[in-house]
Amino acid sequence: MAKKSIKVRAKAKGDVATVKCLISHPMETGLRKDKKTGKVIPAHFVQEVIGKHNGNTVMTAHWSGGISKNPYLSFKFAGAKKGDTLNISWTDNKGGGDSLDAKIK
Amino acid sequence: MTIKRRMFLKGSLAAGTVSVAVSAGLLTPGPVLAAWNKVAFEAKSVDDALQGAGLSGAADSGDIKIKAPDIAENGAVVPVTISAGMDGAEAIAILAAGNGVPLTSSYALGKGAEPYVSTRVKMAKTGNVVAVVKAGGKVYMSKKEVKVTIGGCGG
Numbered sequence: 515m516a517k518k519s520i521k522v523r524a525k526a527k528g529d530v531a532t533v534k535c536l537i538s539h540p541m542e543t544g545l546r547k548d549k550k551t552g553k554v555i556p557a558h559f560v561q562e563v564i565g566k567h568n569g570n571t572v573m574t575a576h577w578s579g580g581i582s583k584n585p586y587l588s589f590k591f592a593g594a595k596k597g598d599t600l601n602i603s604w605t606d607n608k609g610g611g612d613s614l615d616a617k618i619k
Numbered sequence: 620m621t622i623k624r625r626m627f628l629k630g631s632l633a634a635g636t637v638s639v640a641v642s643a644g645l646l647t648p649g650p651v652l653a654a655w656n657k658v659a660f661e662a663k664s665v666d667d668a669l670q671g672a673g674l675s676g677a678a679d680s681g682d683i684k685i686k687a688p689d690i691a692e693n694g695a696v697v698p699v700t701i702s703a704g705m706d707g708a709e710a711i712a713i714l715a716a717g718n719g720v721p722l723t724s725s726y727a728l729g730k731g732a733e734p735y736v737s738t739r740v741k742m743a744k745t746g747n748v749v750a751v752v753k754a755g756g757k758v759y760m761s762k763k764e765v766k767v768t769i770g771g772c773g774g
Contacts, residue, residue: 543720570729572729572732573732574729575725576656577723581739582738586698586739587738588738589736589737591732592731594731
């Protein structure tokens, strides 16, 4: 995959961190057709997104093709401090994936 | 003719997904996390999807808030935010009832995670956005109708 497919912003407010991330991905459902050739575009979507805070998994998202192109995900978790490490990783149905470390601000 | 073609498409699609999943090693469950729930994500109705995901028998609850537009101009991008008031939430699922495959996403909440999720879903047509929250062994649900002017699934 292209490098830097993930953008993450994580902000701690008090004890609770709010994470917002954007992944660049086509999210093909496998139902759409190519307008020129008439052939079905094969399904290609992110299946799993995992958010880890200091190595502990806080969020596991399982997606289908019903999530929009270039998906956005936001979640919150408690027990976060500024400077903590947050790791976001994703895998798609074709085995592609990416991961990114971010610092909580 | 049309019906046959449709069936063929569905058949080939399903087969394709299986082989891809096998090759990617996704069918072997991870150490802690459940594998991608193929049954639930291919179910064609809300009830089937919930059953597949182990979330059947949901009771309506006013504690789940769904933030979604009343009218979505573009069904390909419908922002949805789910937040739940109950303690001990373990899982959240977002479904678009009008879609061919209603289950758009499910979220397993780890330790410390708040019952809050925000994302953008595709909606084929006007229908309910259904939010299901599992908390303390019980399943709660809530829905909100979103009117879609341009569908977001298929070309």
